[in-house]
Each structure stands twice: as C-alpha cells, then as structure tokens.
Amino acid sequence: MRIGILTGGGDCPGLNAVIRAVTKALIKTCGAEVIGIEDGYLGLIEQRVRPLDLRAVAGILTRGGTILGTHNAANPFNWQGRDVSAQCAEFARSQGLQAIVVIGGDGTMAISHKFSQYGIGMVGVPKTIDNDLLHTERTFGFDTAVAVVADALDRLQTTAQSHHRVMLVETMGRYAGWIALEAGLAGGADVILLPEVPYDIDAIAEVCRRREARQRFTLICVAEGAAPAGGSMTVASTVEGSHDPVRLGGVANVLKLALEQRLTSEVRATILGHIQRGGTPTPFDRVLATQFGVHAAELVRAGQFNRLVVLREGRIASVPLADVAGGIRTVPLDHPLLTVARSIGVSLGVAGVPDVTAQRVAAAVDEPAGE
Numbered sequence: 357m358r359i360g361i362l363t364g365g366g367d368c369p370g371l372n373a374v375i376r377a378v379t380k381a382l383i384k385t386c387g388a389e390v391i392g393i394e395d396g397y398l399g400l401i402e403q404r405v406r407p408l409d410l411r412a413v414a415g416i417l418t419r420g421g422t423i424l425g426t427h428n429a430a431n432p433f434n435w436q437g438r439d440v441s442a443q444c445a446e447f448a449r450s451q452g453l454q455a456i457v458v459i460g461g462d463g464t465m466a467i468s469h470k471f472s473q474y475g476i477g478m479v480g481v482p483k484t485i486d487n488d489l490l491h492t493e494r495t496f497g498f499d500t501a502v503a504v505v506a507d508a509l510d511r512l513q514t515t516a517q518s519h520h521r522v523m524l525v526e527t528m529g530r531y532a533g534w535i536a537l538e539a540g541l542a543g544g545a546d547v548i549l550l551p552e553v554p555y556d557i558d559a560i561a562e563v564c565r566r567r568e569a570r571q572r573f574t575l576i577c578v579a580e581g582a583a584p585a586g587g588s589m590t591v592a593s594t595v596e597g598s599h600d601p602v603r604l605g606g607v608a609n610v611l612k613l614a615l616e617q618r619l620t621s622e623v624r625a626t627i628l629g630h631i632q633r634g635g636t637p638t639p640f641d642r643v644l645a646t647q648f649g650v651h652a653a654e655l656v657r658a659g660q661f662n663r664l665v666v667l668r669e670g671r672i673a674s675v676p677l678a679d680v681a682g683g684i685r686t687v688p689l690d691h692p693l694l695t696v697a698r699s700i701g702v703s704l705g706v707a708g709v710p711d712v713t714a715q716r717v718a719a720a721v722d723e724p725a726g727e
C-alpha cells in the first residue's frame with residue numbers, strides 16, 4: 357500500500373505531529389509506504405514528492421510548521437485559470453498512491469472532496485489555529501495560539517499597570533473569535549472584542565475611563581476580524597490568487613486612534629500576527645495531533661475514504677468530507693464562555709451588560725484595585 361500525505365493552507369503548530377503519527381501508524385500497523393507531497397496541492401501540480409520513512413519523521417513531534425511545506429493558493433481545479441486536476445490525479449496514480457491524507461482547512465477539504473472523483477481515497481485531518489472548522493470541537497494549533505496570546509497579555513499587563521496605559525493586543529481570528537475569547541479570559545483582559553460581536557467604541561472608552569479612575573490601566577484583547585457596529589473589518593492587504601484574498605490586520609491601531617481621542621491615558625497597540633502560528637506546539641496540541649494522525653491511518657487501513665477526522669464530545673471520530681467543506685464555526689452568542697466573561701465584568705465592547713444576572717452581579721461587586 358502506498359499512501360500520500362500533504363499539508364494545505366496556512367501552517368499551524370502540530371502539523372508535523374500529524375505527519376509523524378500518520379507515517380508511523382501506517383508503517384507499523386500495515387507496512388505501508390508513505391509518500392510526502394511537497395507544498396500542499398502544489399506538489400501534485402508540480403510533481404514534487406519524497407518518501408517518508410521512520411527516520412524522516414524522527415524528531416519532528418515538537419517542531420512548528422510543516423516539514424512538507426504548504427501553500428495557501430494551490431488548487432488543482434483552478435490553477436492559474438486552468439483545471440489541472442486530471443493531470444494531478446494521473447501523477448498520483450503514477451506514484452502508485454491509493455490514498456492521500458490531507459491535513460488542511462475548509463478549503464483544502466473542499467478541494468479534496470472534489471479530487472476524490474478520480475478514485476483516489478481521500479482522508480482529511482482538520483487544521484486551523486482559528487479553531488473554526490465545522491463538526492470538530494477542537495483543532496490542534498489553537499491551544500498553542502491561545503498560550504502565546506495569554507503569555508503576551510501577561511507580559512503587557514505589567515507594563516500597562518506600571519505606565520497606567522490602555523494596552524491593546526490584536527490576535528488572529530478572521531471570522532471567529534475563539535482565540536481572542538479564550539486567551540482574553542486566560543490573560544485577564546478587561547475588554548474582549550470578537551468578530552461575532554460588533555463593538556461600540558464609546559462603550560469601550562467608558563470601560564477605560566472607569567478603570568482610569570481606579571485601577572489606572574486597561575487590557576483589551578481584540579480579534580483581527582472585530583469591527584464596529586455598522587462598520588467593516590480592517591483589511592491589511594489582499595493576496596493575488598488566494599480563494600479568500602483578504603488579509604486582515606490593524607484593527608488594534610484603528611482602536612488606538614479612536615480611544616486616544618476619548619481618553620487621557622496613553623494607548624498602545626501590539627499586533628501578534630504570525631507569532632501565534634509559529635513555534636513548538638503545546639503538549640495538548642501534540643497529543644490531539646497524534647490522535648488525529650493515528651485515526652486518519654486507521655481510516656486509510658479500513659478503506660473508509662472521503663472522511664474527515666474530528667473531535668466530538670471529547671472522542672475522536674470522523675464525518676463526511678462534504679459536511680465541512682467551505683463552512684465556518686463561529687462563537688455562538690449564547691456560548692458559556694461569553695456568559696462567564698460577562699459574569700466577571702469583562703466587557704465585550706457593547707453598551708450595557710446584556711445578561712441581567714451579570715448586571716446585578718456587576719453592580720453588587722466592588723472590584724478591588726489592580727484586578
């Protein structure tokens with residue numbers, strides 16, 4: 357049995373842990389030959405592959421990025437305006453590949469679902485640091501990103517407190533605010549702004565003003581996709597050839613300017629960017645990635661193709677690839693973590709406290725200085 361592996365879309369801590377688990381499990385349980393496809397679907401387009409054996413995957417568990425390389429625009433069904441998918445399938449067949457394990461986001465899964473029409477077994481493993489894929493409670497890389505942002509908040513808290521400043525930390529999260537929400541809670545942010553909750557700048561300024569008088573500093577954790585009510589997201593650039601060409605970034609700077617006009621405190625913005633995507637995965641992500649990889653190998657061995665490995669109710673399972681392609685899992689407005697945030701007085705950047713119980717609690721509790 358010869359099985360291919362590719363990684364598609366943006367990189368993510370834990371990709372190498374999946375590559376290692378798939379390779380080891382396939383070699384050890386059924387003596388398969390494993391072939392690494394370089395730079396995502398570009399490797400099938402440009403016919404670049406290399407064998408992966410136990411030695412090739414030794415020592416990569418803890419390494420960030422992907423040893424295979426990746427690509428965020430290579431789509432065989434639309435490559436520089438042409439459909440080259442049949443040639444890609446022919447190349448895969450010429451390599452003797454009976455199946456391909458694809459590790460990627462919603463776009464990679466959409467391509468893979470389509471590619472299965474050529475009779476090559478496709479098994480998907482979800483990756484996204486944004487944790488916004490449908491049907492899986494968790495993706496590896498997310499825990500690492502949250503840890504990086506929480507660490508940044510911890511560091512910025514002491515300088516904010518020393519200088520009596522308002523500190524903004526911008527996280528990744530295009531359409532879903534999971535990173536900002538979890539890291540904001542973990543890092544004790546006073547304001548958490550998500551793409552799902554349009555913000556009101558005057559409400560944010562009001563929180564900062566209240567804190568100016570007492571704690572004398574404010575920590576704001578903002579997802580890059582956050583936008584004002586009635587306004588739009590902050591676009592940093594557009595990437596030619598990308599399916600979703602818009603790259604976000606800079607909302608923290610927009611907020612900095614707007615808050616400076618409303619406050620006497622100094623305001624500083626930090627944009628974490630790709631720092632959240634690099635470096636060694638956390639132990640949680642290494643374990644999740646290994647579980648995903650082993651399950652993908654099991655699906656291959658069982659001949660269960662066109663499926664995506666997922667985490668459901670805490671257990672590893674799989675769903676049809678078609679179910680996840682192109683979809684996004686955003687933070688629901690009734691999510692328990694939003695209630696938790698409100699209950700401890702964290703502002704979501706909207707006027708008033710929508711949760712009545714939380715409102716009563718907020719009115720009753722006298723926050724100690726420095727908290």
Ligand SMILES: Nc1ncnc2c1ncn2[C@@H]1O[C@H](COP(=O)(O)OP(=O)(O)O)[C@@H](O)[C@H]1O
Pocket residue numbers: 364365366367397427428429430431460461462463464465466467597598599600682
């Ligand atoms: N909805 C889509 N349908 C088909 N291809 C897509 C779609 N979205 C993205 N792609 C392609 O999928 C690949 C990467 O997307 P994806 O796996 O979602 O990773 P990321 O979200 O990190 O960009 C690229 O080749 C891109 O061109």
Ligand SMILES: O=P(O)(O)OC[C@H]1O[C@](O)(COP(=O)(O)O)[C@@H](O)[C@@H]1O
Pocket residue numbers: 365366367368428461483484485486487528529530580603604633
């Ligand atoms: O690396 P690029 O192309 O600048 O893309 C950045 C975007 O990718 C993301 O990191 C998403 O990554 P995922 O593909 O892991 O979901 C966004 O949060 C960010 O907006």
Ligand SMILES: [Mg+2]
Pocket residue numbers: 365461462463
């Ligand atoms: Mg995507």
